Amino acid sequence: MSNILFVLLDGAEDDPCPQLDGRKPIDVAEMPFLESKVTHRYRTTGRGYTQLFLNEFFTGHPPEIERAALEALGLGLPISDPKRVAYRLSPARIEDGMVRWCYHNSEFKDRLQESVMSHMDILEPYDPEIEFFVEGRAVLTMESDTVPKTPAPPVDAPVVEIEGPLGELIEAVASDMDGITEYPWGCGRCGRQYPGFPGIRNLKAFSDSPTSLGICASLGYGTGLIYDLEDRFPAARDALKEGDVFLHVDEVDEYSHQKDPFKKKAVLERTDELMREYFPDADRIVYFADHGTSCVTGEHILTDVPVWTTFDLGYEEGATIPLKELVPSIIAHR
Secondary structure, three states, X not given: OOOOEEEEEOOEEOOOEHHHOOEOHHHHOOOHHHHHHOOEEEEEEOOOOHHHHHHHHHXXXXXXXXXXXXXXXXXXXXXXXXOEXXXXXXXXXXXXXXXEEOOOOOOOHHHHHHHHXXXXXXXXXXXXXXXXXXXXXXXXXXXXXXXXXXXXXXXXXXXXXXXXHHHHHHHHHHHHOOOEEEEEEEEEOOOOOOOOOOOOOOOEEEEOOHHHHHHHHHOOOEEEEOOOHHHHHHHHHHHHOOOOEEEEEOHHHHHHHOOOHHHHHHHHHHHHHHHHHHOOOOOOEEEEOXXXXXXXXXXXXXXXXXXXXXOOOOOOOOOEEOHHHHHHHHHHOO
């Protein structure tokens, strides 16, 4: 039996884009390898965020671990101690009582990180650990008695004031950066995880996203944090020789949040080229999306999403497979 290659095209669904004459990037992208390999096209039920989708995808249940704690697991930060709380930090501008999320961060992300690190002494009594990843985002864990409930991106929302030392750090960074700071969301402690579906074989996950890697780490799967898309594919190819592989193309979602349908189309096409280069003979490929992300609004779209496979899952063509039944169906027909 062949090992399975799961390819997540994160946020691949979209709204019709005026810049593409009312079409979607996924519909106009030239992907000849995918077209030549895929033999069956299905749908499944999307979820609002990647961690909601993937946890149910691999276990049949929504997560009971908050996103920041999952990301801490994905980055290898300490979070198992019940005294510790994880905070996902994302660049945002605080103005007029609103949190306005920043997705075009290239010009200031390095200065933002330097500012945060220069003020970490504020948190020193609470044993902080912090790790930055793409586009100035970070995960922080530290000891805390409280877990703040704050708005989550990508939709701008009324600001919730953060009390205590973390609030002091947020204000200090905003003062350095003319109102731009790191704002926490998805905060929580490490919680219970459900077991993964039986039949997954020695899976290893590759992504630049600590979210998906955290889900996989919480299930005992191997993980590889690889920021460069070009480097993710050869690592995945080597791992496929030893077991199943989860390959996450998070860049598709990132360009959607930037409202750039041309970059979204381009990264879909580059993904197809890399698939052809590294997986020409793979015979068990599952392409899927987790949610839509609109290049028009920059926001997530809660909708059914595509599942395209190189083998029959036992459903009628075009059928919508319930999310919790998808992986069991894949395993049954592997």
